[in-house]
Amino acid sequence: MKAATLAGVDMLDVGGYTRISDIGQLGDGRDGREGVVRQREDVYDLAKGSRCNVHRIYEDNDTSAYKRRVKRKAFEDMIIDLQTGTISGILAYNIDRIARQPRDLERLIDIYEQARRPMVFGTTAGDYDLTTADGRFQARIYVTIANKFSADAARRVARQKFAEAQDGRPHKGQRAFGWKDLEHVDPVEAEIIRKARRDILNGKRISTLHREWAEAGVRAPQTPEGKTISYTSVKYVLRNPRLCGYRAYIPQEHRERSGRLDPVEYLVERTDGTPIVGKWETIFSPEEWRELVDELDARKNTGAGRQVGSTVTKRLLTNIARCGECGSGLNSAMYQRGTKSYEKYGYYYVCKPANGGCGKLSRSGPPVEDYVEKILLGHLKKQAHDVTPTEVEDPELTQAKEKLKQIDADKAEARALRAQDRLSLAEFAREISRLEGKEAELKEKVSTLAVSPIRASSAAARIIREWKSYTVDMKRAEIRRSIEAVVISKAGKGGAQRGVFRPELIEIVWK
Ligand SMILES: [Zn+2]
Structure with missing residues (x-):
């Protein structure tokens, strides 16, 4: 420790730097936790031999897969402590532990060059005097070479992994959810x-x-x-x-x-x-x-996935139920707390002027929902028993037909992108062949389903069986498959009788 010895009298406070890394091992085999323990021992040995006091160990875990995105927190802390004079140097197993890339080293060099106090930069392989051109030259060469080796090692690993992928071998390491190990299903x-x-x-x-x-x-x-x-x-x-x-x-x-x-x-x-x-x-x-x-x-x-921060509760018939006066989709609202209606029903459907409605219609929620569910399940039950072709299309068939439409649109889009030269010929060819493959598959599905009322009946039977465990979203999706709208009409003169449910005021419009 040249600087420390020259300083003569006092012990210098220094930082010890340790780092775990996955690549760039340079054959030292000092990775993982065990490696850090040994790196730490090296730091204390160095300190003992050079009249330094280890003020703090700065430790980074660099095994993250996203290396360039992760800031080395301890390294940054150490830079600050060097700048503020809290520490007067660094000790580490090797220079490539400290400076992973040339730009890390340049930041350190700036600090050492400007420091007006004795500074230490010690490693088990020798010290670098970063205040001299010679010392800086040596350090730069060393870091550049280490950096090159790391990049080579990374490339070797990448080539190896890609070869394994092409061979269809499973990802190594942790099992995936759904499997007991790399091969067998759980x-x-x-x-x-x-x-x-x-x-x-x-x-x-x-x-x-x-x-x-x-x-x-x-x-x-x-x-x-x-x-x-x-x-x-x-x-x-x-x-x-x-x-x-x-x-x-x-x-x-x-x-x-x-x-x-x-x-x-x-x-x-x-x-x-x-x-x-x-x-x-x-x-x-x-x-x-x-x-x-x-x-x-x-x-x-x-955008129909997770609705972050959404405060509007989607009820079973929100926007499926429509106002018989103006045709607007109905929303729901809570009855006022403490009222009889609140106790009995909780909420109601309402035609809201805020959503462009007439504001003239409202109806207690649960009775309407019960009624619609009963009708729908009756309809499905009929389908389940009815093996002759029905008017109602198998939901799977509807879905397949919709997907076919989407594929047509995707193909048109690909052609447009190609025309504008935004897709390479290879990309375009691949995309079209992917879409056509899917199209053929779907067409086959459509032709099988179209002549198979039995499929429809078994789907209906399953829905009836599982209906009770369906969430509101699932029930809504099922309702939408068969029902276009539920139109609710206003009760005529003297019609509104408290607590009496009148199904004749509800019209179900089937798809
Ligand atoms: Zn209305």
């Missing part, structure tokens, strides 16, 4: 996922699903100890391409640039554009998984 978790898919396709929101999972204590392998599963995890579990055997590969640079990415966008494909299928047990067929992802994507576009 029957309990798989069933939770299958049920979630059915619920989502029936209109359940992810936020509802998230709440249910959290309440039931469903946990992802990544869920931290003592915490409940996060909303993001629930979404990730359902979008995971692994569910149907598809292998995703997200390059490290992409992760660093943008944090959590959607693996759906990163399927590994063969040269013909078909996805690589991995070597593990699956929970869904590719079609089932796609349908789920499409449903989630469609919600993203309409």
